[in-house]
Amino acid sequence: MNTPTKFAGFALGLVALFGVALGAGALAGTDDSEPETHEVRADKPATNTGPGGLASSDGGYTLVLADPITTATREATLRFRIEDSTGRPVTRYTPNHEKDLHLILVRRDTAGYQHLHPTLGPDGTWSTPVDLTRAGDQRVFADFVTADGQPFTLGADLRVAGRYTPQPLPATGTTATVDGYTVNMNGAVTPASTTDVTFTVTRAGKPVTDLQPYLGAYGHLVALRAADLGYLHVHPAGHPGDGNTAAGPGVTFAVTAPGTGDYRLFFEFRHNGTVHRAEFTVPVAETAGDPTGHTPTGTQTAPEPTGHGHGH
Known part of the structure; x- marks a missing residue:
């Protein structure tokens, strides 16, 4: 996508999600085809202005x-x-x-x-x-x-x-492992201000520089606010084949926390024909900076943030 990210999910005109921290990694699906990507018309915004998915x-x-x-x-x-x-x-x-x-x-x-x-x-x-x-x-x-x-x-x-055994939120952190891959999050977050968050994918200690397109992008984020499952789906800056966007190891998103609280972050990427998913728990607090207390380094600038408040 080459249009600016807009959300009906968390606020019209805001770009993306939140902060930095981790839970566990989890697997994902199989190969997916790569037909033409279509644009969402900017002149037809959704009517909802609160968190997405809270109403039927x-x-x-x-x-x-x-x-x-x-x-x-x-x-x-x-x-x-x-x-x-x-x-x-x-x-x-x-x-x-x-x-x-x-x-x-x-x-x-x-x-x-x-x-x-x-x-x-x-x-x-x-x-x-x-x-x-x-x-x-x-x-x-x-x-x-x-x-x-x-x-x-x-x-x-x-x-x-059936038998229901509720689980607590996984621990926070900045690194997730999934299917032999390591995903590191890098970037600072404060509520209601936009920052860049980069996910870097490595395998066996080496950067993965041949990520494959999945649904028209090198990576995807879905965020769920833990308290009420307010929903956001975000796509990264640039797109495969635009002449500017590298196929890894880093995938950068412009991120704005809609408010404080705990979030669950699901980052998907495709490599060697398989989609993998790294999961993170992200606490967003009023204090500026990385919620884990780390000072962010190497934050990348997203040239053209993509995503939609409604989700996709």
Whole structure:
């Protein structure tokens, strides 16, 4: 993308997320195709101005789960529709970052994160395989752009019956390991001010300089505010093939914390045909600087921050 990042998710016109710190690394998906990336029309902002995904309805659109109550199982199918103000299913969208709709599924304690790309049926029903091994309330986020260019993130709860063992937030830090990779976060954050945060990917002590495009970018961020699961999905500055953006080891995001509190950060990158995900716990406090107390060095400037307040 080469347009400035805008959020309906945390504030119109603000760019991206928050600070620095870590939890655990986790795996991710498989190879993904790389069709043309489409732009979101800047003249059609979303109507919501608060954190994304906190409501199931916004701007005349509603996220409706086909089965909002289910049981824990590893192989399940999630079905849902996006309905307009008349109750009719929406069947036309503006592709954004190579997909018509991005689906995020995560338990209320932020465990079991899944980033999925469902299939749209002719009747307007979206469907996708999901892993519902973990019982407990799951939050479903539908991140999409309407046919007339309005970005939205809608959220609804999926209640999964079974033995529920809630987990505390993982510890904070600035380094995550996942699938043999090490991801370091570098950058300072203060609430309501924009700073650059860079994720640097290494493997066996060597920088990874051949990251592969995933959904039109070298990296993606999804942030969830732990207290209420307020949602933000952000993309980095530049894009593959623009003649300026390096394929690693660093991926830089322009970051603005919408407020204080703990956040969960999910950074995805693709290498050797596989998508990997590094997870971080990020405390954002009123005090300036790195929440871990470190003085940031080597912060990179994002030439063209990309992302959308609604998410994608």
